Amino acid sequence: MSLSPVEGVALAEIESSADAGGPAVKGVVGRSPGQLAWLRLRRDRTAMVSGVLLIFFMVLGLAAPLIEMVYGIGPREQFQNLLDGFGMPLGYAGGVTGEHWFGLEPGLGRDIFIRLIYGLRTSLFIAFAAALITATIGVVLGALAGYLGGWLDAVINWITDLTLAMPFLIIALALTPTITLRFYGERGQVSSAFGVGVLIGVFAIFGWTSTARLVRGQVIALREREFVEAAKASGAGLGHMLFRQLLPNIWAPILVSFSLAVPQFITSEAALSFIGVGLSDETPSFGRMIYRSLDFLQTDPAYVFFPGITIFALVFAFNLFGDALRDALDPKSSR
Amino acid sequence: MTDQPLLRVRGLTKHFPVRQGLRSTGLVQAVDGLDFDVQPGETLGLVGESGCGKTTTGRMLVRLLEPTAGSIEFAGRDITHAGRRELRPLRQDLQIIFQDPYASLNPRHTVGRIVAMPLQVNGIKPPGGIKARVQELLELVGLNPEHYNRYPHEFSGGQRQRIGIARALALRPKLIVADEPVSALDVSIQAQVVNLLRDLQRDLGLAFVFIAHDLAVVRHFCQRVAVMYLGRIVEIGDRADIYERPQHPYTRALLSAIPDVTRLGPGGRIRLSGDVPTPLDPPSGCRFRTRCWKAQDICATQEPALVPRDGGNQATACHFPEAVGASLLAEGAPAGDAAGAIVEEVSP
Numbered sequence: 001m002s003l004s005p006v007e008g009v010a011l012a013e014i015e016s017s018a019d020a021g022g023p024a025v026k027g028v029v030g031r032s033p034g035q036l037a038w039l040r041l042r043r044d045r046t047a048m049v050s051g052v053l054l055i056f057f058m059v060l061g062l063a064a065p066l067i068e069m070v071y072g073i074g075p076r077e078q079f080q081n082l083l084d085g086f087g088m089p090l091g092y093a094g095g096v097t098g099e100h101w102f103g104l105e106p107g108l109g110r111d112i113f114i115r116l117i118y119g120l121r122t123s124l125f126i127a128f129a130a131a132l133i134t135a136t137i138g139v140v141l142g143a144l145a146g147y148l149g150g151w152l153d154a155v156i157n158w159i160t161d162l163t164l165a166m167p168f169l170i171i172a173l174a175l176t177p178t179i180t181l182r183f184y185g186e187r188g189q190v191s192s193a194f195g196v197g198v199l200i201g202v203f204a205i206f207g208w209t210s211t212a213r214l215v216r217g218q219v220i221a222l223r224e225r226e227f228v229e230a231a232k233a234s235g236a237g238l239g240h241m242l243f244r245q246l247l248p249n250i251w252a253p254i255l256v257s258f259s260l261a262v263p264q265f266i267t268s269e270a271a272l273s274f275i276g277v278g279l280s281d282e283t284p285s286f287g288r289m290i291y292r293s294l295d296f297l298q299t300d301p302a303y304v305f306f307p308g309i310t311i312f313a314l315v316f317a318f319n320l321f322g323d324a325l326r327d328a329l330d331p332k333s334s335r
Numbered sequence: 336m337t338d339q340p341l342l343r344v345r346g347l348t349k350h351f352p353v354r355q356g357l358r359s360t361g362l363v364q365a366v367d368g369l370d371f372d373v374q375p376g377e378t379l380g381l382v383g384e385s386g387c388g389k390t391t392t393g394r395m396l397v398r399l400l401e402p403t404a405g406s407i408e409f410a411g412r413d414i415t416h417a418g419r420r421e422l423r424p425l426r427q428d429l430q431i432i433f434q435d436p437y438a439s440l441n442p443r444h445t446v447g448r449i450v451a452m453p454l455q456v457n458g459i460k461p462p463g464g465i466k467a468r469v470q471e472l473l474e475l476v477g478l479n480p481e482h483y484n485r486y487p488h489e490f491s492g493g494q495r496q497r498i499g500i501a502r503a504l505a506l507r508p509k510l511i512v513a514d515e516p517v518s519a520l521d522v523s524i525q526a527q528v529v530n531l532l533r534d535l536q537r538d539l540g541l542a543f544v545f546i547a548h549d550l551a552v553v554r555h556f557c558q559r560v561a562v563m564y565l566g567r568i569v570e571i572g573d574r575a576d577i578y579e580r581p582q583h584p585y586t587r588a589l590l591s592a593i594p595d596v597t598r599l600g601p602g603g604r605i606r607l608s609g610d611v612p613t614p615l616d617p618p619s620g621c622r623f624r625t626r627c628w629k630a631q632d633i634c635a636t637q638e639p640a641l642v643p644r645d646g647g648n649q650a651t652a653c654h655f656p657e658a659v660g661a662s663l664l665a666e667g668a669p670a671g672d673a674a675g676a677i678v679e680e681v682s683p
Contacts, residue, residue, distance in 0.1 A: 032445070033488070225438050227440055230431070231452060231456065234426060234456050234506070236456045237419070237456075240456055249442065251443075
């Protein structure tokens with residue numbers, strides 16, 4: 001890391017005083033703690049590199065249909081003519097050519113590159129949606145439990161403990177096929193949106209506990225501070241207390257837990273799809289691709305290479321960025 | 336003085352239950368039966384050592400704590416157990432300034448938002464807009480109105496306390512409870528802030544309940560003084576009476592402890608032996624008897640009432656009060672005077 005956070009703050013202060021001394025007539029503008037954190041983040045090279053990588057992945061995911069148009073190949077198109085008699089892609093490295101950048105799937109002959117782009121979109125969408133829902137549930141329940149205390153705190157804690165005690169994988173294994181069966185019956189064609197929705201739902205049910213615990217602890221620590229009492233003495237209501245006074249002070253840990261939850265959901269989605277309870281084969285996703293590629297590990301190693309590297313880079317970038325974000329938001333905690 | 340006091344407190348009591356697991360194992364008798372009045376525009380000082388219940392009293396007055404017993408009447412209305420909605424119109428007349436200027440301002444809000452908070456919470460739209468009113472308030476407390484957009488971490492302790500005062504003034508209150516507003520500040524800044532409060536009190540006709548443990552500051556600021564010991568008022572009276580003619584032994588001991596730069600050596604200092612008894616199990620009768628050099632049998636059995644002596648404004652809860660004529664000066668201990676003068680000199 002090039003600059004320590006302390007130097008970052010000092011620089012920020014020098015800059016702000018330079019602003020004040022300048023001829024600008026716009027008046028004195030202070031830097032919020034958030035702006036200071038942003039300055040620290042911008043000086044962190046790891047954060048910038050991982051951040052740029054993340055933005056790149058997100059743009060790829062969002063622009064999947066555009067890329068399909070430019071690339072000219074859809075995720076469900078099959079190129080059987082480019083496979084040999086055993087269903088293996090012709091050519092080197094799993095059939096990498098100028099036309100099929102990452103080669104073809106053995107067996108079905110679908111293009112790996114465009115399936116990766118769509119898989120990226122699926123993974124990121126599921127992970128972000130699940131992280132948003134869990135963060136919202138966690139923040140609301142945690143803040144209520146921490147601020148109001150009493151029996152509500154006891155009940156919410158009890159529910160949190162109960163949720164934590166449930167084995168995630170087993171419930172997910174039992175729940176997902178049951179729900180799918182209930183909605184679609186024995187033979188119905190399961191739409192990919194439904195599979196995605198079920199996955200997000202399963203994540204939402206199990207993922208909110210850590211955020212709720214975190215927020216509850218932070219709110220309890222803040223509750224006794226005098227600025228909260230000042231608001232109370234002015235007659236502020238519950239909504240003002242929670243969302244105006246308390247939440248702005250705990251954005252930092254919430255943001256960090258959010259940015260670390262996203263890669264966790266990406267790997268969970270891949271894991272669930274891998275063991276076959278997640279998405280159907282119809283929906284492009286990392287988990288399904290890696291699962292299918294295992295059969296061809298010896299005959300076509302390039303098939304496992306591309307999705308494996310992509311998911312690794314994605315999760316690694318998210319984790320690095322989350323760590324850097326924590327350092328920037330709370331300079332006292334960094335090494 | 337008018338007939339109707341602005342604030343009328345009778346038998347105000349706060350007991351905190353001590354819990355071990357689910358069982359309640361005792362009661363901390365933090366405040367036990369306070370009676371006092373505050374007239375409009377009057378400043379009442381509440382002094383006493385740490386843990387005697389000053390802050391608890393202040394928080395009950397603005398209803399941050401629920402009183403266990405007793406009554407608080409504000410402008411003729413009983414607010415002891417009023418709900419949030421009932422309190423809302425009264426909140427505007429009753430505000431609090433906090434002790435710690437570093438904890439009492441939300442670090443994520445700009446100064447403008449902090450000072451505007453009471454206006455927004457109560458849905459008040461001042462003529463000329465909220466921003467104009469906030470800048471007017473900042474100017475009133477001696478801050479640059481251009482600092483509207485700054486954050487609390489950019490200010491010094493004294494400036495932060497001024498922001499806290501501006502916030503308390505936003506609703507144009509009639510009574511401000513100041514909970515040790517200067518004890519977290521440097522001495523030079525203390526004088527500035529106390530003088531600011533005094534000017535505001537004069538200009539705006541505010542009444543104050545001024546909680547402090549610094550007797551010199553209280554002498555400088557307050558017209559009346561109540562001395563507390565272990566959750567009770569032991570003596571209450573006009574400033575001059577309390578400082579020059581203390582009748583309660585505890586008040587005398589407290590006044591004798593004020594450091595005096597004009598004298599060397601410990602002469603005249605009344606040394607109390609032992610510690611303050613635990614409020615979990617206060618002594619019977621007079622609470623001060625365990626440390627009082629005048630204590631006799633009656634002090635353990637009978638609780639002295641807070642009664643005015645000799646028909647004056649000064650009330651003392653003691654079986655053996657000092658004779659009215661016996662001033663501290665006569666005993667060669669001009670402690671109170673000298674300490675009061677220090678603040679006067681520092682003030683600009």
